[in-house]
Amino acid sequence: MLGHLRSARVVALGGGHGLAASLSALRLVCDQVTAIVTVADNGGSSGRLRGDYDVLPPGDLRMALTALCDDSEWGQTWSDVLQHRFTGDGDLSGHALGNLLIVALWQLHEDPVTGLDLVGSLLSARGRVLPMAAVPLDLVAEVSGLDPQDPTATSLVRGQVAVARTQGLVESISLVPDNPPARPESIAAVEAADHIVLGPGSWYTSVLTHLLVPELRDALTRATARKVLTLNLEMHTAETRGFSAARHIETLHALAPDLRFDFVLADPSTIEDHERLERACGRLGAELAVAPLARLDRAGEHDALRLAAAYRDILS
Structure with a gap:
């Protein structure tokens, strides 16, 4: 078995x-193993690249690729390279190198899955990584408890980062586009x-x-x-x-x-x-x-x- x-x-x-x-x-x-990855991230390096280039947020896709990398010295080395995050005060500060590589491949290849497959080949990945949707998404949550005067009142919170950090209680979620x-x-x-x-x-x-x-x-x-x-x-x-x-x-x-x-x-x-x-x-x-x-x-x-x-x- x-x-x-x-x-x-x-x-x-x-x-x-x-x-x-x-x-x-x-x-x-x-x-x-095939990973199907959410594409609603709007924070950090992914959010910046998504806003600058109107692409799928690459961060979660990068993490999935590195999780599937081969255990060989080659695979582990390239995994570390893709996970490397730039420091300092320059324009690259906060960006993960793997995010930049993925976006570069997306600019060279019309199909984003082709770019992800190329990164998988570079890592000798034991599987494939795919986006769950063909377009970038925004998460919208209906949240209660944000109004101290009326705890039962609900408000709309938009964006994955805002929803993840909300101080209220998530009552329901939806996507834009719906x-x-x-x-x-x-x-x-x-x-x-x-x-x-x-x-x-x-x-x-x-x-x-x-x-x-x-x-x-x-x-x-x-x-x-x-x-x-x-x-x-x-x-x-x-x-x-x-x-x-x-x-x-x-x-x-x-x-x-x-x-x-x-x-x-x-x-x-x-x-x-x-x-x-x-x-x-x-x-x-x-x-x-x-x-x-x-x-x-x-x-x-x-x-x-x-x-x-x-x-x-x-x-x-």
């Missing part, structure tokens, strides 16, 4: 550090997948965003692959303040009620109400799988080997 998993086609969806964690684990047990086209390569990867992994990652800004792209959500719903939802190690972030593990699942189910999973993977430290969590998993048609996933030396970070072992057990 492990040999079958090694040759299986696996798709992982998310963004940022959460997706990088799942990719770092999956590449240890699978040879054919019906963005998906990349056909991403849809094809989902349709061909043997296994699909969603999460971990910032819940509203990296995980649920994929379900706001109608073509992608429909493809995930139709897919016959075995599907795993990976929960975060930290439940109470700025954008999910007060959320339990079950509440995370409930928000996903509300956004995509027809989407079914086979397993929900959770670290035991995140389970506050086991019965409620199992009920929430049941709404997704999923079995709850509990395994230690955290690094012993850094709270809140997934351990690649532990996560790989959990994926191996579930997917094989």
